[in-house]
Each structure stands twice: as C-alpha cells, then as structure tokens.
Amino acid sequence: MSTIAASPTRAPLAPLSTGRVRHRGWHLLRTVISYLVLIAFAILYIYPFLIEIATSFKTDADATANPLGLIPETWTTKAFQQLASVDFPRWFVNSIVVSVIVTLGRLFFDSLAGYALARLHFLGRRALGGAIIAVMAVPGVVLLIPKYLVLVQLHMFNSYLGMIIPLMADAAGVFIMRQFFIAIPVEVEEAARIDGAGTFRTFWSVVLPMARPALITLTILSFQGSWNEFTHFLISRNSPSLNTLTTGVAQLVSGQFGGSTQFPLKLAAALLMTIPTAVVFFVFQRYFIRGASAGAVKG
C-alpha cells in the first residue's frame, strides 16, 4: 500500500497505523467489489436494450446468426418499413390519443376527488375514503370479464369511449392527491375563502397550482400506466382499427408473425413503443422515482 511509504511521520505509531491501513485497504476492496457488482448488474440491465436497438436494424439472417452483436452487418431499416405496412402507425396514434386523454382525465378527476377527501367536509367522506382504498385492493386481472360485460351492456364495447372512460379515474391517483393536499397548510385556502372565492375557485386557482409536484407525479404514472396498459384494451375492443401499441404488438409477436423468426421486425416494434416512455422517464426521472415509492401502484 502506497500509504505506508507516504507516511514516514507515523512510524512511531506503527501498530495503530498498520491497523488503520488495513482498515483502509478493506474499504478500498469493498468499494471495488461494490462497483464490480453494480457494473455487472448494469450490463445485465442495459445490454438487452442495446440488443433490442441493434437487432431492429439488422437483417433477419444477421439477427439469427449473430444475436449478441451490437453492430449490424448491414444496416437496414426494412423492419421499420414493414411496420408501417402493418398498421403500426395507427396503433401508435391510438396509444397516444388514449394515453393523453386518460392522463388529462385522471389529473382532473383524481385531484378533484383527492381534494374533496382531504379538505371538504361532507357527509359520507370517511366512507368514501375507505371505499376508494378498498377498491385499490381488488386485483385488476380479476375484473377483466366483468368489465367486458359492463362495457357491452353500456354499448361502449369497441369504441374509444369504452377504452378511455374506465381508465379515466383511478383509486391510487385519488389517494396520492389526497395525501398531498392534506400536507398543504390550510391557511392559504382560508385566505382565499375570506376573499370570497368559492370552493371550486379556491381549488382551481389556489390549491391546484401548489400541487405541481404531485400533479407531475400523477401525470407520469398515468401516462406510463395507460401507455403500457394491455388487458383493458384486450377486452374493451376487438376491432383491429382500435388496436393500441400493446394489443397490436402483442398480436404481431404472438399471432401473424408469431411462428416466424422475424425478430428485427418484432424488436423494432418493441423499440418504438418503448421510446415515448423512455423519453418521459429520462426527463422526469426524479418524479418517477418519487412516484414509485409514493404510489407503488399502477392503474
């Protein structure tokens, strides 16, 4: 260890000093091991995405022969051109329309309800709060069939309405907003009230602007949730023109091209559907991470 040579002044305190050096050596070793572990796992976590990107620019033969390679033998955008011919753009537009409307809906409705539960005094508030929480405990997959039944009865099956409205409010979002509003000091609202603002006015112009962090968290969770939503779009429509990216790509991967090995095509589809969430993720990472621990829930 270089430290021993570098500290001649400590010579009289030899026993203590070697102890310290050994200690420091341990620390160094531990740090090195920590980094090695982290780097190994980072490779495990990042490499599949790199392969996804690389393969979508490969030819079929190249993808099969050389799955590990990150540089295509011959660069080709054939996969992307093919995607354009299988309605992929339509799915993309559908996903955007649905996700944007669902997100806006959740922002508005969840914060309204969250505010009511946090601040307004009305008969049945406790019961409603409890009900909202109970609702979160129901596993989503269990509701697939009954949701379909209700959609059919309401004549909303196979329509954008049926795809969007059921997702437009979620118990978890209400809960997140409620928790946030409870933490805001009441004085601000009282001042607004005294100035003569009505309940909605107070909520809209005074409280909501203060809730920016919570709203951003909710936006991200909602967008990501509805963008990645699969089962609801599986049961709320069967018309191909209403396919979102998730249902469309799932069909592409398992059906039509399922047996074949056209992996560049499939991975190009997967890549394109990952990009919007990736962008949102990297821009709002901080809020994502907050949301993950605050809500710990998806639609």
Place this chain on the structure above:
Amino acid sequence: MTTSPSTPGVSPAARRPVRHRGGIRGREGTAGWVFMTPVIVILGLFLLLPIIAAVWVSISDWSGHGSPLDAGFVGAENYQTLLAKPGLSQQNLATSLRNNFYYVILVVPIQTVLALFLASVLNGRRLKGKGFFRTAFYFPSVTSTIAIMTVFLFLFTTTGVVNQMLSWLGLHGPNWFQDPRGVLRLILSGLHLVDTSNPPGWLVNNHFLGMSWYDWLAGPSVAMCALIVLAVWTTGGTFMLMFLAALQDIPDEVVEAARVDGATRWQSFRSVTLPALRPTLFLVVTLGLIGTWQIFDQIYILGGGNPAKTTLTPAYLSYQASFGDGKWGQGAAISFILFAIIIVMTIIQRLVMRERKHLPRRRRFRPAPPIARAEQGATAPAGGTR
C-alpha cells in the same frame, strides 16, 4: 411511501377548522359530493358494478349471447365443475394453479432478495454514479411488459443470446420458450432419484384436483423459468427503489453504534438494518404476491399457456374460458377463485410476517389510526409485479 411521514403530523383538528359552520358547511357538503362524482361514477361503473355482475355470472349459465340478466341460475355448478368434477376444466385449473404457484414461490423471494441486495450495495456512502445505476436498474420497470417480453423471446431462442453465453461456460442451453419439461423433475431424474420413464406408483396414482401428485411436483417448466427470470429482472428495480428509500431513512449513527459495539458487518445488517426495513420488506412481499398471481401479458404472448399448458395461469385461463370457449360462468368463477387465493396468500403472509414482540406498547392496544390503515390499504393494490 414518501408521503407517509407527513400525514400523521396533521391532526384531525387541523383539518377541521371550527369556524366553518352552517352555510359554508352546507355548501361544502354539496361541493364535496360534486367533486367526488366523476370518480364515484367511473369506479362505480367499472369496478363495483363489474364485481357484482361477475358474482352473478359465476353462478349462472350465461353463454355470451344476450343480456347476462336473462341467463339461468345454476348455483355453485361452475365452481363444482372447476374444483370437484373430474374433467378438462378441473385439469386446466389444477395445471394453471400449479404453474402459477411455482412462479410465485420462486419470483417473490428471488426478486425481494435481489432488490434488497442491489439496494444495500447502492446505499454505500462513498459510491459515485449512484444515479446512473439506479436508473439502469429501474428502467425496465417503466417499460411495457409486451415490449420486454418481445425482447426476451429473442434473448431466449435456441441459438439466442442466453444460450450463446451459456455455451461460453460449456453449457448447452435448452430451447427455453418451447420446452415444457418440469425443472424439479429434471433435477430429480438427473440425481437418479426418479425414473421419468417409470415414475413411482404412489406419485402417479394419488390425485389432487384431478391432477396426479407426480404432475403437481413437476416443478416449473423450463419455459416458466424464463418467465421467472423476466419477472425478477423487471420488477427488481422497483422494489430496489423502495428498499433504497428505506435504507436512506436509517440514521448512519445507529449502524455505526452497532459496529462500534463490535458487531460484524453481517451482524449489524441482521440485527439493525433488517428490523428497520421490516415495513418495506412487508410491503415488497405483499406487492410481489399480489402481482405474481396476476401474470397475464406474457402468457398471452406465449399463445396462452404454451408449451404444453406449462405456462397457463389462472388469470389467462379465466380469460380463455370466457372469451375463447364461451364458458363465461366458469371464467368468472375462476376469477373469484384467483381473488380468493390472493386474499388467502396475503393473509397468510401477514400472519407469518407479523411483528411479534417488538410492537411499541402504545400501538399494541389502540386500533391503528385511519391514515395508517389507509396506507396499509394503499400497499395492497399494485399491479407492481409483472
């Protein structure tokens, strides 16, 4: 749950200003209900009503045509067909339960340990680039399962990435997603404990839910193992974040005090860190259990239980029975069986992981405050795991 510390601080009194009485209170009452209406309507129509509808359908013979209300009442017949009557329905349910059971008991512990491990390594004080690693580990959690599954289909082909890497170690990897062989059975026959061409009679001749013990004990199929890897890989990051948040809440002094007192690193981890992580651990296991019992998307992509029904799960079976075979009653009944399993598993887990003696006195006798209860409830939902 970053919000949790702030909430108990707000006393009920602070939230209930005494001044607003009479008129304002009345106006607020109306406003409260108006504010709640959209959420009540949406959740009522698409959560509460469906549950009621499903209860009815599960005890009816509705075939998918016309209104379910006109269907005939059949009592517990659908449940009987599934649970008690020998036949394809019962076999399918048993198979799906077996598959999902192995999936749950492997994914939940492995992902919990991995998440805790990554979080503890990442929590090292002097590490640089924490943000980078955290992002890398968390990113799969925010991407679509469909996209991830597509990538995994490619990684796990016969000549795919995983098998190429195994071949560096001199191993010959299987054709993962096409391989229905049960792993437990492979291990036992590899150890010459069981002869697969002539399995022991007592295993073959005893049945539970219409499936022989021998089949129950087959273990997860090779294909299912690939799905297990996928689940651990994707969800590990989410849970790592939760552990990381909890670890950062433990004051350094506490751990240091233990070290000064002569505890080894492992001892201080076991006796100081781990107890402090208990609530998070509880949350992670609960979320894991609930999520893993609902695995659906991946199964759909594999074509509904391929290979040889070894990846069939109750969630998919319920979908298939209804939308595929038109047996809506059975489909709904399977959903409720799944619901019951999730509830029972969660209760068992609560009993097992219950805090025994370390409960502070003041919390032992008083019922939990509503907010604390609310937060426990919040932990339950989560499609967190895939």
